[in-house]
Amino acid sequence: MHIDAFETLADPTRRRIVAALRLGERPVGEIVRQAGIHQSGVSRHLRILQDSGFVSVRPDGQRRLYALRPEPFRELEAWLADYRRLWEARLDRFGAALEQRRGANEEQET
Amino acid sequence: MHIDAFETLADPTRRRIVAALRLGERPVGEIVRQAGIHQSGVSRHLRILQDSGFVSVRPDGQRRLYALRPEPFRELEAWLADYRRLWEARLDRFGAALEQRRGANEEQET
DNA sequence: CGTCTATATGCATGATGATGTATATGCATA
DNA sequence: TATGCATATACATCATCATGCATATAGACG
Numbered sequence A, B: 001m002h003i004d005a006f007e008t009l010a011d012p013t014r015r016r017i018v019a020a021l022r023l024g025e026r027p028v029g030e031i032v033r034q035a036g037i038h039q040s041g042v043s044r045h046l047r048i049l050q051d052s053g054f055v056s057v058r059p060d061g062q063r064r065l066y067a068l069r070p071e072p073f074r075e076l077e078a079w080l081a082d083y084r085r086l087w088e089a090r091l092d093r094f095g096a097a098l099e100q101r102r103g104a105n106e107e108q109e110t
Numbered sequence C: 001c002g003t004c005t006a007t008a009t010g011c012a013t014g015a016t017g018a019t020g021t022a023t024a025t026g027c028a029t030a
Numbered sequence D: 001t002a003t004g005c006a007t008a009t010a011c012a013t014c015a016t017c018a019t020g021c022a023t024a025t026a027g028a029c030g
Helices: A005-009 A012-020 A028-035 A039-051 A071-081 A093-100 B005-009 B012-020 B028-035 B039-051 B071-081
Strands: A055-060 A063-068 B055-060 B063-068
Touching: A005 A012, A005 A071, A005 B005, A012 A028, A012 A039, A028 A039, A028 A063, A039 A055, A039 A063, A071 B071, B005 B012, B005 B071, B012 B028, B012 B039, B028 B039, B028 B063, B039 B055, B039 B063
Parallel strands: none
Antiparallel strands: A055 A063, B055 B063
């Protein structure tokens, strides 16, 4: 199972969970407090985050500690890189329009 | 109207449209060809992309030329920046998240 | 074992969203 | 004005999803 990173982050609750894990691994109960929704919802979000590679789990007694994984973030960075020219010191669209003159079309995805 | 960037990019068709605009502005008709869905759907996606700040429009005769805008990409980059520590040059220490368990202060080592 | 705590999952529901068809609007041109 | 092309929008439909409630699983501990 490898769910899309953007689709995963589309949900604001999931982004809140990700943000809650920014400083290190956390048990579910603590995440629930920051998420603002029911525990079952948090569990499901964590499952989605796990399936999309955003988090890893490890058991700790009767709890489960969730932590962020770097891969999806690198994936996002790679996606952004394709558009970096656009927002890096090139604010007009005339430059881009000029470059389009050559190599009119090509295949690209995601 | 300012729709969330992640929610906007969650749709693969919209990402295809954004990718089609990477090299410069395009009329709707040309985008339709690359989008793989009906023209009305493309128009709706373009509306969403416009509302979320991803694209700008300018009339050109009876057509409308859409082009990417840099702001949302900068926004995404800013969001990613908060997690950059996580995936930047931390491959050797996979337990980076593990060791900062709870209450451990996070400072820049090295 | 029985019980408590922590987390996950099945189910029903309400909301949102993507899509196609049909139609409307807008611009150009004869 | 009439006609045709390009794009936008109203409407209905189908699918997906986030959520809460109730319940199940799993570990800890008496």
